[in-house]
Amino acid sequence: MAASSRAxxxxxxxxxxxxxxxxxxxNYRTYAVRRIRDAFRENKNVKDPVEIQALVNKxxxxxxxxxxxxxxxxxYSTDKLIIENQEKPRT
Amino acid sequence: MLLRTAWxxxxxxxxxxxxxxxxxxxxxxxxxxxxxxxxxxVPSDTATAPQAESMLRxxxxxxxxxxxxxxxxxxxxxxYLVNYYGNPHSRxxxxxxxxxxxxxxxxxxxxxxxxxDPREIIFTSGATESNNIAIKELEAAIQPDTSLVSVxxxxxxxxxxxxxxxxxxxxxSRKVYFHTDAxxxxxxxxxxxxxxxxxxMSISGHKIYGPKGVGAIYIRRRPRVRVEALQxxxxxERGMRSGTVPTPLVVGLGAACEVAQQEMEYDHKWxxxxxxxxxxxxxxxxxxxxxxxxxxxxYPGCINLxxxxxxxESLLMALKDVALSSGSACTSASLExxxxxxxxxxxxxxxxxxxxxxxGRFTTEEEVDYTVEKCIHHVKRLREMSPLWEMVQDxxxxxxxxWTQH
Numbered sequence: 303m304a305a306s307s308r309a310x311x312x313x314x315x316x317x318x319x320x321x322x323x324x325x326x327x328x329n330y331r332t333y334a335v336r337r338i339r340d341a342f343r344e345n346k347n348v349k350d351p352v353e354i355q356a357l358v359n360k361x362x363x364x365x366x367x368x369x370x371x372x373x374x375x376x377x378y379s380t381d382k383l384i385i386e387n388q389e390k391p392r393t
Numbered sequence: 394m395l396l397r398t399a400w401x402x403x404x405x406x407x408x409x410x411x412x413x414x415x416x417x418x419x420x421x422x423x424x425x426x427x428x429x430x431x432x433x434x435v436p437s438d439t440a441t442a443p444q445a446e447s448m449l450r451x452x453x454x455x456x457x458x459x460x461x462x463x464x465x466x467x468x469x470x471x472x473y474l475v476n477y478y479g480n481p482h483s484r485x486x487x488x489x490x491x492x493x494x495x496x497x498x499x500x501x502x503x504x505x506x507x508x509x510d511p512r513e514i515i516f517t518s519g520a521t522e523s524n525n526i527a528i529k530e531l532e533a534a535i536q537p538d539t540s541l542v543s544v545x546x547x548x549x550x551x552x553x554x555x556x557x558x559x560x561x562x563x564x565x566s567r568k569v570y571f572h573t574d575a576x577x578x579x580x581x582x583x584x585x586x587x588x589x590x591x592x593x594m595s596i597s598g599h600k601i602y603g604p605k606g607v608g609a610i611y612i613r614r615r616p617r618v619r620v621e622a623l624q625x626x627x628x629x630e631r632g633m634r635s636g637t638v639p640t641p642l643v644v645g646l647g648a649a650c651e652v653a654q655q656e657m658e659y660d661h662k663w664x665x666x667x668x669x670x671x672x673x674x675x676x677x678x679x680x681x682x683x684x685x686x687x688x689x690x691x692y693p694g695c696i697n698l699x700x701x702x703x704x705x706e707s708l709l710m711a712l713k714d715v716a717l718s719s720g721s722a723c724t725s726a727s728l729e730x731x732x733x734x735x736x737x738x739x740x741x742x743x744x745x746x747x748x749x750x751x752x753g754r755f756t757t758e759e760e761v762d763y764t765v766e767k768c769i770h771h772v773k774r775l776r777e778m779s780p781l782w783e784m785v786q787d788x789x790x791x792x793x794x795x796w797t798q799h
Contacts, residue, residue, distance in 0.1 A: 329755035364465075371468055
């Protein structure tokens, strides 16, 4: 498998953010979006291709976790938090 | 998969996650809240407002009591609740072997977080059981001069960090066993059992975004620390804690420890930032607020504030949209003020006015801002109603008053 290109990393980033917005729990949703942004930002200057590949692999695993947990959260979702009504929906 | 994609296209117009359309019965306590603007002074008991009533849950600001599961932890646990249900002590088949492998992997994850060897980790039902095992060791000791020092690493009421490394050094030099209840500290501040010369440590799963009902005790092997088992039976966990090890729970504990190790620095930065925001905003807008606990040796995620001339319980009730606590959950049924506050010399009346704000990995800036806003609003309102406050405003020194007896 060829080393991950910039385009692939960006695709992964977008996929993770997009998926995370479907968490029905406010706290999980906000954490996932924040953590993903900060993690990709923190690692944006990594040059070593081996390290990049390791990070990409971990991100792919995390994307799998997000997908499964979003699904489970939606099956067991409950009422929104008091704070979700006051601000605009997209956090 | 196809169903999800189709549903996804339909839902694509709505960027926010869909509301409660789950099949599972909702068991939450449903708050009937009138959705009124922040400026309104009256809490929503009186149903005067014509706005639509909605069922909304309070914000969670009580992480010292317990923490939500991290999704990564639940993801690690689920396979062991669905398909990999073997008893980890079954030696004769694959179900047992795979369960045992998971248990040992979890043991390694816990050990790695505190700088221990996996052989030094015994799984228990929680930090309380671990504490009991550690204290019972004292009774098991024969020599008259053997003793045990037991200290909390981070206090759960006021967030004070004890000087563990120093205590460890002293205990080690005096040949005294050193136990610490690290339930609130594990995964939040760096801990190393060798650097800090800790002999026994209690760990709790549900304080670090792991499952409830599981914990661990760290028992030093070199030099050997002998403990007596609380629970006897089939000899599991090296005879120190009999009973089938609950694989799904320990997998969760292990995953929580691994996540905590990876996220410790990031979480600490975030929590410190929010803690600063909360205390600054409150202190700036309200006079006569005291932060309990040493400001220097303090874990930022646990903020205990006393609001003078306001009764703590009434403030808690007023802040019904936010899940908070005054003092610790384990004594919340009694009305006595916190022994911790009394021990640090807090005045009786200030001890009754204390609220504990818990900030954790999943807390948001918006939650902090909302909590601060409501807190300021209700403290002002309650003070307006307080005759003591009125006297203070008039310049009377409350300590000079001679209260008559009836």
